[in-house]
Amino acid sequence: MQFQISNWQQLDKTAQQALLERPLQQESDSLKQTVKDIIRAVRTEGDAALQRFSREFDKLQSNPLRLADQLQQSLIAGLSDELKTAIQIAYRNIHSFHAAQLPQNIRIETQPGVVCELNYSALDQVGLYVPGGSAPLPSTVLMLGVPAQLAGCRRVVLVTPPGQPSAGDIAAEIVYAASLCGITEIYTLGGAQAVAALAYGTETIGKVDKIFGPGNRFVTEAKQQVSQDARGAAIDMPAGPSEVLVIADDNANPVFVAADLLSQAEHGPDSQVVLVSPSEALLVNTISELKRQTTLLPRAEIAQKALANSRLILTPDLATAAQVSNQYAPEHLIIQTSDDQGLLNKLTNAASIFVGPYTPESAGDYASGTNHVLPTYGYSRNHSSLSLADFYRRYTVQTLTAAGMRDLGPTIVKLAKAEGLDAHANAVSFRLAELELAAQISEGNPS
Numbered sequence: 398m399q400f401q402i403s404n405w406q407q408l409d410k411t412a413q414q415a416l417l418e419r420p421l422q423q424e425s426d427s428l429k430q431t432v433k434d435i436i437r438a439v440r441t442e443g444d445a446a447l448q449r450f451s452r453e454f455d456k457l458q459s460n461p462l463r464l465a466d467q468l469q470q471s472l473i474a475g476l477s478d479e480l481k482t483a484i485q486i487a488y489r490n491i492h493s494f495h496a497a498q499l500p501q502n503i504r505i506e507t508q509p510g511v512v513c514e515l516n517y518s519a520l521d522q523v524g525l526y527v528p529g530g531s532a533p534l535p536s537t538v539l540m541l542g543v544p545a546q547l548a549g550c551r552r553v554v555l556v557t558p559p560g561q562p563s564a565g566d567i568a569a570e571i572v573y574a575a576s577l578c579g580i581t582e583i584y585t586l587g588g589a590q591a592v593a594a595l596a597y598g599t600e601t602i603g604k605v606d607k608i609f610g611p612g613n614r615f616v617t618e619a620k621q622q623v624s625q626d627a628r629g630a631a632i633d634m635p636a637g638p639s640e641v642l643v644i645a646d647d648n649a650n651p652v653f654v655a656a657d658l659l660s661q662a663e664h665g666p667d668s669q670v671v672l673v674s675p676s677e678a679l680l681v682n683t684i685s686e687l688k689r690q691t692t693l694l695p696r697a698e699i700a701q702k703a704l705a706n707s708r709l710i711l712t713p714d715l716a717t718a719a720q721v722s723n724q725y726a727p728e729h730l731i732i733q734t735s736d737d738q739g740l741l742n743k744l745t746n747a748a749s750i751f752v753g754p755y756t757p758e759s760a761g762d763y764a765s766g767t768n769h770v771l772p773t774y775g776y777s778r779n780h781s782s783l784s785l786a787d788f789y790r791r792y793t794v795q796t797l798t799a800a801g802m803r804d805l806g807p808t809i810v811k812l813a814k815a816e817g818l819d820a821h822a823n824a825v826s827f828r829l830a831e832l833e834l835a836a837q838i839s840e841g842n843p844s
């Protein structure tokens with residue numbers, strides 16, 4: 398494994414930008430076309446296309462699609478108590494953190510007789526995509542299922558790629574985590590075809606209003622495409638291949654830093670990990686640790702491919718390291734320095750930040766309580782981590798009394814006239830005229 402340390406200060410602006418590029422294939426034309434073709438096939442052929450793609454991409458001979466209730470029960474029964482307890486603890490913490498996010502309706506009188514309300518209502522039907530191509534992710538079931546449960550969405554559908562035939566259709570941990578979240582409508586289906594089925598519906602799978610969840614580049618591209626079609630479905634965010642940026646100085650332990658980098662490198666070959674440090678010694682020692690720890694990992698081959706996309710960057714100081722991170726806009730940002738709190742104030746574009754030597758990203762990936770569904774590929778510049786609010790729609794209500802109309806009406810008429818929109822002005826002035834007439838009648842003085 399070859400590692401190269403890049404000296405940030407010695408690069409010009411173009412080279413600096415190139416250094417922070419994500420792995421290439423993410424938005425290639427061929428990916429877009431592949432996904433477009435899959436979506437079109439699902440829309441025209443329905444379940445038959447789903448079966449065909451499961452055979453082609455997931456090596457499945459035949460797929461019953463919906464996971465029978467009885468099979469769900471027997472999978473859950475086979476799970477060890479130890480693992481069930483771990484899933485319950487994660488569920489509890491994720492539940493606590495998300496329950497605290499319950500949105501509050503607002504009702505205020507902006508001026509006498511003019512009442513404005515902002516209300517939240519839970520989305521009716523939601524689809525949860527749980528990745529499973531490379532590893533089944535029961536933790537993602539909790540990250541999506543807990544907020545859907547707390548919001549009270551009426552129909553919650555879970556899709557996840559089928560496992561290898563020898564290992565059964567689906568991981569028992571996924572089914573157990575789903576059961577804690579009250580989810581029983583589960584389909585063993587993955588990739589762009591699953592996203593298309595959720596967005597448009599097939600004979601077996603009813604369409605949903607919004608699709609949540611992370612996935613590989615096929616899943617992420619499919620979500621983008623269906624969200625651009627008014628007949629498709631809304632989506633949460635582009636949450637693609639995992640990435641982490643670590644800012645560490647001499648104060649950090651290279652064993653921890655290397656472990657944190659590898660924790661995301663093992664997700665997939667298109668994951669990216671970045672280490673930014675003002676300490677050359679820390680960079681060099683972390684490289685030795687990366688080499689040592691990688692060989693011990695069962696997923697070493699995947700991690701090595703991801704490490705080939707990765708960056709080790711030497712900066713003159715921590716302030717410049719913060720600037721590099723802000724420019725990169727990472728999904729996860731870990732800081733292990735002598736001045737973590739000072740650094741926090743300088744960080745603007747990370748989706749989820751992990752502070753100090755005892756806060757590995759794994760804590761947030763599994764069990765601390767925060768959501769691990771996060772924008773990748775620089776989208777954390779303008780997208781947020783998944784939260785309870787994403788499972789609601791917001792709408793406003795307003796009520797003007799006659800007195801409110803009398804007071805505010807002339808202002809509205811003036812503004813509408815200024816825009817040259819006379820019909821808008823009339824909608825108010827006709828009411829004002831009627832109110833004027835009514836007032837004169839009540840005073841016994843109709844003109």
Ligand SMILES: NC(=O)c1ccc[n+]([C@@H]2O[C@H](COP(=O)([O-])OP(=O)(O)OC[C@H]3O[C@@H](n4cnc5c(N)ncnc54)[C@H](O)[C@@H]3O)[C@@H](O)[C@H]2O)c1
Pocket residue numbers: 431450454455527528529530531532534537558559586587588589590611612613614615616635636637638639664665668728769770771772773
């Ligand atoms: N950003 C986040 O919040 C977050 C959270 C968890 C996981 N992740 C990421 O999710 C990803 C999960 O990826 P995964 O692959 O393990 O599972 P996945 O479920 O996202 O994708 C697997 C599916 O991809 C489809 N596919 C595979 N090869 C294909 C091809 N050549 N053409 C068309 N379709 C194809 C198959 O249908 C398969 O079912 C990882 O990159 C991981 O880093 C991100």
Ligand SMILES: N[C@H](CO)Cc1c[nH]c[nH+]1
Pocket residue numbers: 534536537638639640661728762769770771
């Ligand atoms: N790191 C992933 C988010 O990018 C989430 C995850 C699930 N399991 C392990 N990690």
Ligand SMILES: [Zn+2]
Pocket residue numbers: 639660661664762
């Ligand atoms: Zn992870």
